[in-house]
Amino acid sequence: MKLKQLVLGVAVMLSGQAWANVTEYCPSPSDIKEAAPGVYKAPTASGDGEWYGVSQTGQGPVGEFELAIFAPHKDVEGETAIGEVLRCGYKLQKGGAVDMHFKREGVVASIETNGPWEEWNSRYYCDNKKVRGCAFKEVVRASKR
Template sequence: MKKSLFVLTLALGASYHVSAETFEGCPMRGEIKMAGSVYAATASDNEGIWLGIVKGPDEGSIKEFSSATFYPAQLDNAGTGQSALVKCSYELSRGGYVNLQYIPSRLLKSAPS
């Protein structure tokens, strides 16, 4: 756990100077709602959602944060870029894991009904 946080901190520090945009962080354990095997949380900036689905007997309440996948910003020709936190993993009370993926509102609006 400490190693994961250390790696995330290094990645954030390395890309901080590239993007002054708002950074979306992993939702806190209490912010994640469970409905059956679907886990969801509203993004902190209300510009998207975090969504994950668990199949099988390992469903359960969120026990603790496990890890995150973060992509540092890729610079474009203007020298600007946007970093991305794309996945947050949590350990469940019954021993399984759920991966929440960030889905921006703009993608939700363009999804077919």
């Protein structure tokens, strides 16, 4: 019976139907580069995606991290919320701000509600100033082979 379960488990993972959780973070201010005036990009922690932002209020080097916002898709049960990271916000050194967005269509993420994320008004906020302080798991589907 255990051999049957093992074979079935391997078959499911190889079929491309398996899901993997990749830990990601709001990018460090030093990783965010201005690609054009007021247009910002940063790599994801995994290197498989990109953060993207356009400032409406300034340009120049990114200063400090301010706040991340996460929206759950439904009511949270337990210590994990499934939803999406709406933005990671930063101040610019010369004034103004930029919101960085996780640039991959259809990304679903999860957060631990007992960590640095705090609930307020049906959203979760993280203002942890430490590098990689606002962690979330990107729920990605393994690619088909």
